[in-house]
Amino acid sequence: MGEYIVLAVTLIGILGIGAQWLAWRTNMPAIVLMSIAGLIIGPLFGILRPEEQFGDFYRPIISIAVAVILFEGGLQLKFSELRGLGRGVGQIVFIGGPLAWLFGAIAGHYVAGLDWPTAILFAGIMIVTGPTVIIPLLRQAKLSTRPSALLKWEGIINDPIGALAAVITYEFVITQYGESLPAFQVFGSLFVGTILCVVWGVLIGLGLAEVFRRGWAPEYLKAPILLSAVLLAFEMANLLQEEGGLLAVTAMGVAMANSKMPSINQIRHFKETIAVLLVAGVFVLLTANLTPQILGQIDLKIMFFVGVMLFVVRPAAIFLATIGTELKWSERALVAWIAPRGIVAVAVSGLFAASMGPDSGFEEGGLMVPLAFAMVFATVVLHGFTIAPLGKLLGLASDAPPGVLIVGASPWSIELAKKIHDLDVPVLVTDPNYRALRGARNAGIPTYYGEILSEVSEHHIEFVRYGHLLALSGNEAHNSLVCTDLAPELSHNSTYQLSAGGKDDSRTSVSFALQGRSFLSDKMGLEDLLQRHWAGWKFQFTRLSEAFPPESYLEQLDDEAIIVMVQRRQGLTFQTAESPIRLQPGDRVLSYVPPEKESRKANAPVDAEGKSEEVRQIEQRKEEVIDDVTP
Numbered sequence: 001m002g003e004y005i006v007l008a009v010t011l012i013g014i015l016g017i018g019a020q021w022l023a024w025r026t027n028m029p030a031i032v033l034m035s036i037a038g039l040i041i042g043p044l045f046g047i048l049r050p051e052e053q054f055g056d057f058y059r060p061i062i063s064i065a066v067a068v069i070l071f072e073g074g075l076q077l078k079f080s081e082l083r084g085l086g087r088g089v090g091q092i093v094f095i096g097g098p099l100a101w102l103f104g105a106i107a108g109h110y111v112a113g114l115d116w117p118t119a120i121l122f123a124g125i126m127i128v129t130g131p132t133v134i135i136p137l138l139r140q141a142k143l144s145t146r147p148s149a150l151l152k153w154e155g156i157i158n159d160p161i162g163a164l165a166a167v168i169t170y171e172f173v174i175t176q177y178g179e180s181l182p183a184f185q186v187f188g189s190l191f192v193g194t195i196l197c198v199v200w201g202v203l204i205g206l207g208l209a210e211v212f213r214r215g216w217a218p219e220y221l222k223a224p225i226l227l228s229a230v231l232l233a234f235e236m237a238n239l240l241q242e243e244g245g246l247l248a249v250t251a252m253g254v255a256m257a258n259s260k261m262p263s264i265n266q267i268r269h270f271k272e273t274i275a276v277l278l279v280a281g282v283f284v285l286l287t288a289n290l291t292p293q294i295l296g297q298i299d300l301k302i303m304f305f306v307g308v309m310l311f312v313v314r315p316a317a318i319f320l321a322t323i324g325t326e327l328k329w330s331e332r333a334l335v336a337w338i339a340p341r342g343i344v345a346v347a348v349s350g351l352f353a354a355s356m357g358p359d360s361g362f363e364e365g366g367l368m369v370p371l372a373f374a375m376v377f378a379t380v381v382l383h384g385f386t387i388a389p390l391g392k393l394l395g396l397a398s399d400a401p402p403g404v405l406i407v408g409a410s411p412w413s414i415e416l417a418k419k420i421h422d423l424d425v426p427v428l429v430t431d432p433n434y435r436a437l438r439g440a441r442n443a444g445i446p447t448y449y450g451e452i453l454s455e456v457s458e459h460h461i462e463f464v465r466y467g468h469l470l471a472l473s474g475n476e477a478h479n480s481l482v483c484t485d486l487a488p489e490l491s492h493n494s495t496y497q498l499s500a501g502g503k504d505d506s507r508t509s510v511s512f513a514l515q516g517r518s519f520l521s522d523k524m525g526l527e528d529l530l531q532r533h534w535a536g537w538k539f540q541f542t543r544l545s546e547a548f549p550p551e552s553y554l555e556q557l558d559d560e561a562i563i564v565m566v567q568r569r570q571g572l573t574f575q576t577a578e579s580p581i582r583l584q585p586g587d588r589v590l591s592y593v594p595p596e597k598e599s600r601k602a603n604a605p606v607d608a609e610g611k612s613e614e615v616r617q618i619e620q621r622k623e624e625v626i627d628d629v630t631p
Contacts, residue, residue: 008053009281012288015041016280031133031342031380034280035373038287043295050289059351062285065278066347067234067249068227072275073344074253075267088146088325089153092335096321097127097161103313112305114367117173122368124165125348126309126341126375129155133342133380141388142464143397147331151338162344167246168194170352193241200240201248204233205255212261226267227274246348286350286369294370302371306378314339330394338387340379346372401425401571402467405490407452407482409436412529413472416564417445419539419590423567426465430457431473453485463489468572471497471516474526483516492516496574499525518577520562536595539564543588550583561593 015037023030041047051058104123108114114122134155138148168190208229211217217225230249237248261267318336327335349372391397403426406413413429417440420427429440430448437447448461469490471479479497487495495516518524544550557563565574566581567588575581583589 005053008048008050011041011048012281012284013277016284017277019284020276020280031283031376034283035287035377038284039290041284042288043290043292048288050285058289062282062347062351063245064231064234065282066344066351067245068230068278069275069282069344069347070246071230071249071253074250075257078257088150088322088327089157091321091325092150092154092318093157093161096317097158097165099317099320100127100313101165103317104309107305107308107313111308112302112367112371117169118368121166121169121173121352122349122371124169125162125345125352125368125372127165128158128162128341128345128348129339133340134338137338137340137384137387138464141391141397142402143334143387143391144462146327147334147391147396148462148464150327150331150335154335162348166348166352167241167244190241193244194247196240197237197244197247198251200237201233201251202255204229204248205252206259209256209259209261212267213259222267282347286346287373289350290370290373294367297367298370298374302367302374305371306374309375310378310382330396334387334390334394334396337390338383340383341372341376342380346376403427403465404468404470404572405461405463405466405486406430407469407471407479408473408526409433409440409447410472410474410526410530411439412526412533413470414439414443414445415533415539416470416472418443419541420572421445423572423588425567425572428461428466430461452482466490467494468574469495469516470519470574471495472519472526473498476525480515487516496576498529499523517574517579520564520575520577522577524562532592532594537592538595540591540593541588542591544583544585546585549585550587553583553589557591558593561591564590564592566590 016034019033019037020030022028023033042049054061101120101123104126105116105120108119108123109116112119129151134151138152143151172190208226211225212222230252233248233252234245237245256267315336319332322332322335346369349368353368388397404417404420406417406427406429409429409431417427417429421444426446428446428448429437430450430452431437432449432451434449437449440447448457450457450460452461463486467490469483469486471482473479476497476499483492483495483497496519497516498519499522542553544553563575563581563583565572566583567573567590568584568586573581
């Protein structure tokens with residue numbers, strides 16, 4: 001079957017990425033679709049038999065993929081963010097995790113019928129709640145800050161902790177069964193090996209950070225060097241302690257995430273891309289490797305075990321761990337229920353199941369993979385479809401539509417924020433100039449005083465509440481930087497910015513590749529909008545209908561007027577140079593219109609230079625306003 005390896009890899013890649021794309025289009029859990037794809041080509045039709053086709057390479061492929069995935073998870077963990085979350089995260093992770101491990105092992109042995117080594121190993125793996133699963137669910141549910149932060153960081157921190165629990169159990173079991181050493185000697189060896197692996201990973205991470213910080217590696221080589229270093233850290237740690245590479249790469253990622261490197265975001269995005277590819281491939285690979293005989297082992301006893309893990313083990317561990325914390329009852333209840341398992345749980349289960357099968361003396365070791373898939377399916381489906389309703393029921397999620405984040409407080413942007421606020425759509429105006437935010441505060445509009453690009457802003461702004469970004473400062477470079485930085489969080493299609501003062505100059509304009517979508521027009525800058533503002537232009541809402549269709553509205557609209565956005569059942573749609581709005585009956589249109597022509601023609605006193613009071617006011621305030629809204 002070796003001649004079909006390239007075809008098998010191609011098929012796995014197409015199915016994995018295709019499943020993730022379909023999940024994005026349908027808003028369904030990607031893991032479920034990837035698993036279905038693997039089941040179809042594997043045990044259902046027998047098109048792909050990974051272990052036969054890849055042979056001796058099957059286990060190393062899984063190992064390397066898990067290593068890169070864990071490293072990418074470590075890159076997301078920054079200690080500065082954890083400090084702002086109180087005791088909740090610490091107790092959930094360091095008290096709730098061991099409790100869940102203990103309760104899960106007891107359930108695995110007495111409910112699922114696993115032998116003690118397999119039950120303890122599998123319960124350790126099930127500590128992992130999977131950031132690749134929980135973060136998309138949090139975006140969908142729009143939870144409030146504290147429960148969202150708890151679930152997010154529990155998932156990130158639990159990746160290495162679950163791996164550590166599995167490695168410790170595996171090493172202890174294999175050593176005891178193989179060499180019959182005393183328990184204290186085994187634990188001593190594991191402790192020393194674990195410390196060495198973690199130190200090795202930290203040293204490589206800090207060393208690479210120093211190399212990148214000093215400029216000893218060109219930009220185009222940083223990503224390849226990093227990927228090679230991950231593999232080096234993984235393999236060398238495995239030589240120190242079997243499966244210790246999982247700890248080393250996680251420690252390496254955490255060390256680099258907390259090093260002040262100017263290129264950390266680019267590295268993080270590259271590793272995220274690699275991780276997405278590997279997640280897709282590994283999940284399809286592991287699912288396709290299941291056989292009808294293995295799936296047939298998932299009986300009522302196994303399903304009862306899954307139910308005990310969901311309804312007894314997790315709630316008991318969380319409620320006990322959060323005693324004495326500042327968390328409210330509703331927050332504890334939500335966190336106790338939401339614990340979706342993801343790719344790491346399945347991949348690590350597959351990794352250890354290959355070494356703990358019947359050939360190694362563990363009759364139930366082969367059950368870990370189908371058990372892991374049963375847990376993933378149950379948690380992803382149940383938690384994915386219940387997190388939003390439960391969050392709203394407990395008062396921890398918002399019913400409001402996706403909000404608008406406005407960066408840059410000017411008189412014009414504040415007036416726009418008022419109109420959006422009138423639609424009962426969440427809106428937040430941010431600016432590093434406290435005086436510029438005064439108008440928004442006086443109007444009762446939520447504000448954030450600070451630099452939106454600062455890491456501190458992540459602690460104070462609930463980004464999950466906002467589906468649109470309007471970068472409206474007077475500095476095009478800053479607008480572009482904001483759009484580039486927040487695009488991965490909000491999607492590029494939902495980031496908009498003003499151009500550089502309405503000028504199309506190749507010397508001063510920012511590269512198109514770095515910009516958000518051109519808000520209103522590619523020749524419309526803040527200065528142009530402020531001139532209209534001081535000239536008396538106003539925002540105006542109009543409802544379109546069958547009786548008053550778009551054609552009639554456009555005929556009555558002033559030739560100089562600007563259509564800013566429309567409100568539809570699906571949400572807000574903003575005017576852009578790339579995709580002008582096509583009006584439809586039922587739209588609620590927000591336009592920016594000039595004052596009545598009669599009022600503009602009214603006699604007004606002029607000075608010796610022939611300038612009216614209106615013109616003098618514009619010129620007087622122009623520089624002051626631009627200074628206020630420019631970072």
